[in-house]
Amino acid sequence: MAYDLEEQEKIDALKAWWERYGTFLMVLVLAILAAFAGWRGWQWYSGHQAGQAMGYYEALTTAASQPGEDSVVRIKAASAALRDDYADSGYAARGVLVAAWALQERKDLDGAREQLQWLAQDHSAPALQAVARLRLAGVLLAQKQYAAAQDQLKGDIPAGFEGLYADRRGDIFAAQGDTKQAVDAWHQALKVFGADPAAQIVQLKIDTTNGA
Known part of the structure; x- marks a missing residue:
C-alpha cells in the first residue's frame, strides 16, 4: 500500500504541474513550431524571389547584347520588373546600370536617364x-542640362569617387565654356588620382584647354 500511495502522490503532483504549466507549455511548443514553419517559408520565398530576380537580370543582359528595337523593349521591360517587384534584390541595382548603359549606347538618353534617376x-x-x-551627370551633360548635371555631383561623395566627381565637374564647366572652373576642377581630380592612370587623361584635358 505504501508503494501505491507513493505512485498516487506522483500522479497527483504531475496533474497539478500540468494544470499549472500545461497550457503555457503547449502555447510555447506551438509558437516554436509556427516560428520554424515561418522561417522555412521565408527561406523558400526568399529563394524563389532571388531566382525570379536572377531570371529577369539574365533576360536583361541578354537583350542588352542584342541589336534592334525589340531588344530595347525587352531591356526596359526587364528593368521595370526588377525595379517594381525585386527592388530589394541585388539584381535590381545591377540590372539598372546594365539597362542604362545599353540604352545610352543606343542613343536613348531619356531612357538611360530614367534608369539612372531611379x-x-x-x-x-x-x-x-x-x-x-x-553616370547620370554624364547623361545630363550630353543633353546639355548643365545645372541638373552639377546637382548630381553635390552633397556627400562616397570614398573613392572624389576624383571621378571632380573630373566630371570639370567636363561640365568646360561644356559651358567656363575654362577657369573647369581647370580648377580637373586639378582637384589630379590631386585625388595621384599616380592613377586616370590622371593622365585629366592632365591631357588641362593641357588641351590651356593651349586652346
Missing part, C-alpha cells in the same frame, strides 16, 4: 548609387 535615389547600395549619380 538608382540615384536608392540609398540601399551606396557604391552603386554613387556610380549612378556620376
Whole structure:
C-alpha cells in the first residue's frame, strides 16, 4: 500500500504541474513550431524571389547584347520588373546600370536617364548609387542640362569617387565654356588620382584647354 500511495502522490503532483504549466507549455511548443514553419517559408520565398530576380537580370543582359528595337523593349521591360517587384534584390541595382548603359549606347538618353534617376535615389547600395549619380551627370551633360548635371555631383561623395566627381565637374564647366572652373576642377581630380592612370587623361584635358 505504501508503494501505491507513493505512485498516487506522483500522479497527483504531475496533474497539478500540468494544470499549472500545461497550457503555457503547449502555447510555447506551438509558437516554436509556427516560428520554424515561418522561417522555412521565408527561406523558400526568399529563394524563389532571388531566382525570379536572377531570371529577369539574365533576360536583361541578354537583350542588352542584342541589336534592334525589340531588344530595347525587352531591356526596359526587364528593368521595370526588377525595379517594381525585386527592388530589394541585388539584381535590381545591377540590372539598372546594365539597362542604362545599353540604352545610352543606343542613343536613348531619356531612357538611360530614367534608369539612372531611379538608382540615384536608392540609398540601399551606396557604391552603386554613387556610380549612378556620376553616370547620370554624364547623361545630363550630353543633353546639355548643365545645372541638373552639377546637382548630381553635390552633397556627400562616397570614398573613392572624389576624383571621378571632380573630373566630371570639370567636363561640365568646360561644356559651358567656363575654362577657369573647369581647370580648377580637373586639378582637384589630379590631386585625388595621384599616380592613377586616370590622371593622365585629366592632365591631357588641362593641357588641351590651356593651349586652346
